[in-house]
Amino acid sequence: MQSQYFTSEHDLFRQSVRQFIEKEVVPNAETWETQRQIPISIFNLMGEMGYLGINYPEEYGGTNADFWYSVIFLEELARSTMGGFSTAVSVHQYMAVNHIAKIGSPFLKEKYLVPAINGTKVASLGISEPNAGSDVSAILSTAKREGDNYIINGSKNFISNGTYGDFITLACKTNTSAGANGVSLIVVDLNAEGVSRTKLNKMGWHSSDTAEIRFDNVSVPVQNLIGMENAGFYYLMESLQLERLVASVMAVSGSAHALELTLQYLHEREAFGRPIAKFQAIRHKIADLATEIDIAREFVYSTCWKHINGNIVVKECSMAKLFTSELSKRAMDTCLQFFGGYGYIEDYPICRMYRDARVGTIAGGTSEIMREIIGKIVVDGAAYKKVYRAENS
Numbered sequence: 001m002q003s004q005y006f007t008s009e010h011d012l013f014r015q016s017v018r019q020f021i022e023k024e025v026v027p028n029a030e031t032w033e034t035q036r037q038i039p040i041s042i043f044n045l046m047g048e049m050g051y052l053g054i055n056y057p058e059e060y061g062g063t064n065a066d067f068w069y070s071v072i073f074l075e076e077l078a079r080s081t082m083g084g085f086s087t088a089v090s091v092h093q094y095m096a097v098n099h100i101a102k103i104g105s106p107f108l109k110e111k112y113l114v115p116a117i118n119g120t121k122v123a124s125l126g127i128s129e130p131n132a133g134s135d136v137s138a139i140l141s142t143a144k145r146e147g148d149n150y151i152i153n154g155s156k157n158f159i160s161n162g163t164y165g166d167f168i169t170l171a172c173k174t175n176t177s178a179g180a181n182g183v184s185l186i187v188v189d190l191n192a193e194g195v196s197r198t199k200l201n202k203m204g205w206h207s208s209d210t211a212e213i214r215f216d217n218v219s220v221p222v223q224n225l226i227g228m229e230n231a232g233f234y235y236l237m238e239s240l241q242l243e244r245l246v247a248s249v250m251a252v253s254g255s256a257h258a259l260e261l262t263l264q265y266l267h268e269r270e271a272f273g274r275p276i277a278k279f280q281a282i283r284h285k286i287a288d289l290a291t292e293i294d295i296a297r298e299f300v301y302s303t304c305w306k307h308i309n310g311n312i313v314v315k316e317c318s319m320a321k322l323f324t325s326e327l328s329k330r331a332m333d334t335c336l337q338f339f340g341g342y343g344y345i346e347d348y349p350i351c352r353m354y355r356d357a358r359v360g361t362i363a364g365g366t367s368e369i370m371r372e373i374i375g376k377i378v379v380d381g382a383a384y385k386k387v388y389r390a391e392n393s
């Protein structure tokens with residue numbers, strides 16, 4: 001069907017990413033899930049394919065393509081049936097290096113953006129701490145200026161790409177008495193002296209590598225500051241909209257893929273002498289799910305359109321994240337049910353997809369926090385303004 005958002009060039013790109021995921025990713029799912037991480041070689045390969053700098057400037061190796069290419073890329077990532085893999089790649093491109101791409105100095109772009117785009121360095125984003133997740137302004141990690149360096153101390157928790165990542169976009173306090181107005185973003189090499197990392201054992205997203213990271217007197221040159229000192233909280237609040245949109249795109253696509261796999265099974269599996277696809281109880285549930293997924297996709301696409309066209313989409317991104325992550329949990333549960341006992345067996349991707357969907361309503365801002373943001377806008381009439389904006393993003 002013709003789309004109001006995608007051109008025939010976009011469709012060709014989708015075909016190429018789909019083939020790549022089917023050939024290079026899906027056959028490795030069991031191995032990567034068991035190894036509890038994806039290999040660095042897949043980042044190298046994706047870098048070579050030009051998949052890691054879709055919206056970034058050509059002078060740094062990116063393709064400078066429009067955001068719809070990213071939407072397609074993310075939708076295809078989600079068809080891998082591995083939330084862990086999708087997270088590792090999307091955090092790298094859309095949550096960690098986007099700050100450097102938008103407001104980083106030419107020095108930072110050369111040193112970190114270029115290798116991130118060509119897939120030779122893996123990036124992570126460090127906001128959450130053992131005692132501060134939803135309340136970002138309450139973070140305790142500090143960066144104290146000493147001559148031409150910052151000395152960093154503190155701990156970060158739940159950091160995706162944390163164990164094998166090469167560098168981190170770190171949120172830390174450069175002014176400890178200014179609350180949200182004292183947060184800065186600083187790039188830290190994760191192999192630097194004083195950094196120690198501990199891998200976390202998770203319920204799902206097994207192929208993503210999640211870590212607790214400690215920083216003990218880690219010395220970082222002041223050139224590693226991203227943008228302005230003490231403006232980090234506002235940079236984060238704005239970029240979290242992109243993070244939530246990215247999560248929403250993947251949640252809808254993952255749910256749609258689960259439905260696709262389930263429909264195939266419903267037609268193959270027989271009970272009481274006919275395919276289970278013929279039972280009305282099942283058909284009605286599938287009809288409800290298909291309706292919700294289609295409506296969610298349209299809302300997410302329209303939010304992407306508004307984002308591309310420079311609108312402030314705090315409300316829409318929060319609504320999209322809230323609705324699609326909750327939908328994904330319901331979708332995986334419904335689909336698994338129709339696989340019967342096989343849905344509970346690891347050989348069937350729906351088993352992993354069910355497990356992986358659970359964290360969607362927690363990571364990147366919980367459902368409760370999404371409701372808080374929406375409530376502030378809808379009930380209190382709160383308004384937001386732009387902090388920064390780059391072309392094509």
Ligand SMILES: Cc1cc2nc3c(=O)[nH]c(=O)nc-3n(C[C@H](O)[C@H](O)[C@H](O)COP(=O)(O)OP(=O)(O)OC[C@H]3O[C@@H](n4cnc5c(N)ncnc54)[C@H](O)[C@@H]3O)c2cc1C
Pocket residue numbers: 091124125126127128131132133134135157158159160161202205210359362363364365366367368369372
């Ligand atoms: C697998 C995984 C990967 C992650 N990757 C990253 C990463 O790469 N980088 C990173 O920085 N972080 C990452 N996170 C952290 C994630 O963003 C946080 O877990 C999330 O923001 C919630 O913070 P918290 O866990 O500290 O929960 P808390 O903030 O302690 O919240 C606990 C509960 O209280 C509720 N709550 C808190 N405040 C309110 C309120 N005002 N009103 C109502 N309810 C409230 C929450 O909704 C939640 O239910 C990851 C987490 C996971 C699990």
